[in-house]
Amino acid sequence: MSDGRTRGLRDFGIRTLSAVLLGGVVLVVLFFGGTWGLAVAVAVIAALAATELYALARRERRLPNEMFGITAVVAMPLVAARWGGSGLAAVISALIVASLVWHVFFRQVRLSDTAVTVFGAAYVGFTLSHVVLIRQLDGGTMLTLTMILGIWANDVAAYLVGSTVGRRPLAPRISPNKTWEGFAGGTAGTVAVWLLVGPLAETGLTVSMLLVIGLVASLAAVFGDLAESRFKREASLKDSGTLLPGHGGFLDRFDSFIVVSIVTYYMLLMAGVQ
Amino acid sequence: MTRLRVAILGSTGSIGRQALDVAARFPERIEVVALAALRSVDLVLEQAERFGVRRIAFGDPDTAAEASRRLARTVPGGARAIEDLAGEGAADLVLNALVGAAGLRASCATLASGARLALANKESLVAGGSLVTDLGADRIIPVDSEHSAIFQCLVGEPPRDVARLWLTASGGPFRGRTAVDLADVTVAEALAHPRWTMGPKITIDSATLMNKGLEVIEAHHLFGVGYDDIRVVVHPQSCIHSMVEYADGSVKAHLGATDMRVPIQYAFSYPDRWDAPVEPVDFTTLGSLDFEPVDIDTFRCLRLAYDAGRSGGTLPAAMNAANEVAVAAFLDDRIRFTDIADIVEAVMLAHDTMPLESIEAVEAADGEARRVAARRLP
Numbered sequence: 097m098s099d100g101r102t103r104g105l106r107d108f109g110i111r112t113l114s115a116v117l118l119g120g121v122v123l124v125v126l127f128f129g130g131t132w133g134l135a136v137a138v139a140v141i142a143a144l145a146a147t148e149l150y151a152l153a154r155r156e157r158r159l160p161n162e163m164f165g166i167t168a169v170v171a172m173p174l175v176a177a178r179w180g181g182s183g184l185a186a187v188i189s190a191l192i193v194a195s196l197v198w199h200v201f202f203r204q205v206r207l208s209d210t211a212v213t214v215f216g217a218a219y220v221g222f223t224l225s226h227v228v229l230i231r232q233l234d235g236g237t238m239l240t241l242t243m244i245l246g247i248w249a250n251d252v253a254a255y256l257v258g259s260t261v262g263r264r265p266l267a268p269r270i271s272p273n274k275t276w277e278g279f280a281g282g283t284a285g286t287v288a289v290w291l292l293v294g295p296l297a298e299t300g301l302t303v304s305m306l307l308v309i310g311l312v313a314s315l316a317a318v319f320g321d322l323a324e325s326r327f328k329r330e331a332s333l334k335d336s337g338t339l340l341p342g343h344g345g346f347l348d349r350f351d352s353f354i355v356v357s358i359v360t361y362y363m364l365l366m367a368g369v370q
Numbered sequence: 371m372t373r374l375r376v377a378i379l380g381s382t383g384s385i386g387r388q389a390l391d392v393a394a395r396f397p398e399r400i401e402v403v404a405l406a407a408l409r410s411v412d413l414v415l416e417q418a419e420r421f422g423v424r425r426i427a428f429g430d431p432d433t434a435a436e437a438s439r440r441l442a443r444t445v446p447g448g449a450r451a452i453e454d455l456a457g458e459g460a461a462d463l464v465l466n467a468l469v470g471a472a473g474l475r476a477s478c479a480t481l482a483s484g485a486r487l488a489l490a491n492k493e494s495l496v497a498g499g500s501l502v503t504d505l506g507a508d509r510i511i512p513v514d515s516e517h518s519a520i521f522q523c524l525v526g527e528p529p530r531d532v533a534r535l536w537l538t539a540s541g542g543p544f545r546g547r548t549a550v551d552l553a554d555v556t557v558a559e560a561l562a563h564p565r566w567t568m569g570p571k572i573t574i575d576s577a578t579l580m581n582k583g584l585e586v587i588e589a590h591h592l593f594g595v596g597y598d599d600i601r602v603v604v605h606p607q608s609c610i611h612s613m614v615e616y617a618d619g620s621v622k623a624h625l626g627a628t629d630m631r632v633p634i635q636y637a638f639s640y641p642d643r644w645d646a647p648v649e650p651v652d653f654t655t656l657g658s659l660d661f662e663p664v665d666i667d668t669f670r671c672l673r674l675a676y677d678a679g680r681s682g683g684t685l686p687a688a689m690n691a692a693n694e695v696a697v698a699a700f701l702d703d704r705i706r707f708t709d710i711a712d713i714v715e716a717v718m719l720a721h722d723t724m725p726l727e728s729i730e731a732v733e734a735a736d737g738e739a740r741r742v743a744a745r746r747l748p
Binding site: 157 | 673674677681682683685715718719722723724725
């Protein structure tokens with residue numbers, strides 16, 4: 097059978113390379129694509145993440161209406177680019193109505209199936225569309241960049257601190273590799289990004305505002321990650337205890353964005369950004 | 371008296387031949403109207419001659435051509451041929467003793483034709499699940515000894531009063547060993563079953579306990595009991611063939627000789643019982659009946675089966691297909707005994723579970739799982 101160690105190194109190389117490539121594409125789109133460019137990028141990423149989520153649901157005996165769900169997920173960022181928040185509300189409403197009509201006409205559809213159809217679209221599409229909404233705020237480009245760098249810093253700092261001085265497990269049953277020390281490091285990283293890069297957006301956010309946003313964003317990133325880990329764990333081979341592997345990985349990679357984008361958007365609004 | 375018209379699919383295998391023994395004992399009660407096998411042309415033609423059977427079919431087209439030549443008439447061949455034979459409606463009861471997932475279509479065709487299905491092909495239910503039971507669950511009579519035992523324990527009892535099913539397992543030849551011991555097991559050791567003499571594939575499945583896992587899933591579909599209420603217990607003497615526990619704590623157990631002709635005959639005679647030439651159980655000399663918990667950490671295939679069953683959809687079909695590939699590889703001396711569970715688990719993790727919408731969906735899942743499993747072979 098194959099050598100686990102060389103495979104591990106090769107996997108790490110591939111992961112780093114693909115992360116760098118993906119990061120590069122996102123930055124190019126952010127700076128040169130305008131709101132629409134970003135909306136299209138979000139639509140593609142969200143659609144791929146949604147297919148992964150629905151696959152997890154199917155492993156749990158649910159039958160989501162993936163056609164409706166993914167259509168809604170693709171529509172949401174695009175609609176947000178044109179009509180903002182009220183557009184998003186309209187798409188969710190349309191999805192709910194369409195799902196209920198489907199539920200009425202097809203006898204084998206159960207409440208849990210319709211629920212997962214709507215939740216899947218909301219969990220991935222509605223949340224990530226808030227990146228587009230942030231982009232549309234004053235100084236939106238820099239704010240989006242700050243948010244992205246903040247999440248990245250959270251991962252990197254948590255990993256660096258956790259792997260060197262990490263001792264107390266954060267959530268052993270959900271994510272065995274996370275530690276409290278890592279969490280502290282990650283939070284420091286995110287706050288640092290918001291304090292250093294945030295002012296470049298020139299939106300008049302005070303230091304204390306940036307500090308709070310950084311802290312909450314960091315918490316949101318960790319919760320996004322833990323929630324997604326729980327979903328994967330539930331859909332895994334429970335009795336055998338073996339977890340689903342990376343599985344495509346869009347959901348894995350963007351799980352922090354899901355919670356951070358909604359939380360950041362509303363905090364920016366509360367801080368007075370227009 | 372009108373005889374029961376019986377078709378036997380897989381007439382040259384262990385179950386098929388024993389079924390013909392039963393038919394030979396009761397010529398006034400059973401008329402064998404059709405036989406099907408994969409490619410044992412000599413044996414099938416001999417059986418057809420002995421029982422006066424005109425309708426025969428072979429899964430292998432070349433074998434069918436050979437048979438056609440010898441009989442100077444057309445003998446159907448190919449996968450569809452057996453399915454068509456099953457669905458013709460010429461038999462009152464079809465015994466599906468085919469091996470592997472290929473039996474699924476035959477099971478569905480049988481039930482769709484209105485006939486009763488004596489099911490020895492557990493893979494039909496494992497892979498097909500509700501696709502099979504939706505066609506007529508009340509016309510399925512299990513031939514597997516454990517399920518026949520449960521079926522008999524359920525006669526006369528309202529299904530809603532069932533609290534739990536207890537499937538007994540002999541434990542296989544490696545009962546009591548740990549995972550470390552099992553890594554170096556040879557094919558010959560694995561084929562030495564303590565109590566039953568069966569075909570090679572099922573004997574290996576018995577050693578890995580995947581056979582018991584498939585039986586758990588089969589029991590879930592046959593009797594509508596949830597996985598949390600289906601328990602496996604190791605019973606080395608294999609005298610008790612399984613048990614049913616009822617809501618009031620009462621337990622019915624089925625005991626009998628270790629002879630597959632009994633459940634086969636019961637499937638033919640149900641709801642009656644005919645006499646059988648088996649050694650009756652002599653309780654005065656029986657000695658002890660022992661029970662032990664099953665070592666689910668060492669015998670990982672059983673756990674994987676519970677996982678697959680709980681997940682549902684096409685995952686059990688994928689698990690079953692991966693298992694067939696892995697067991698064949700072990701019998702060919704290409705992999706170790708403990709690799710079987712590894713391969714099955716890997717295929718299950720890689721599988722994108724789809725709902726059970728059609729036989730085609732099941733066959734697609736089966737085919738994909740075989741490809742993924744084959745890629746993991748050295």
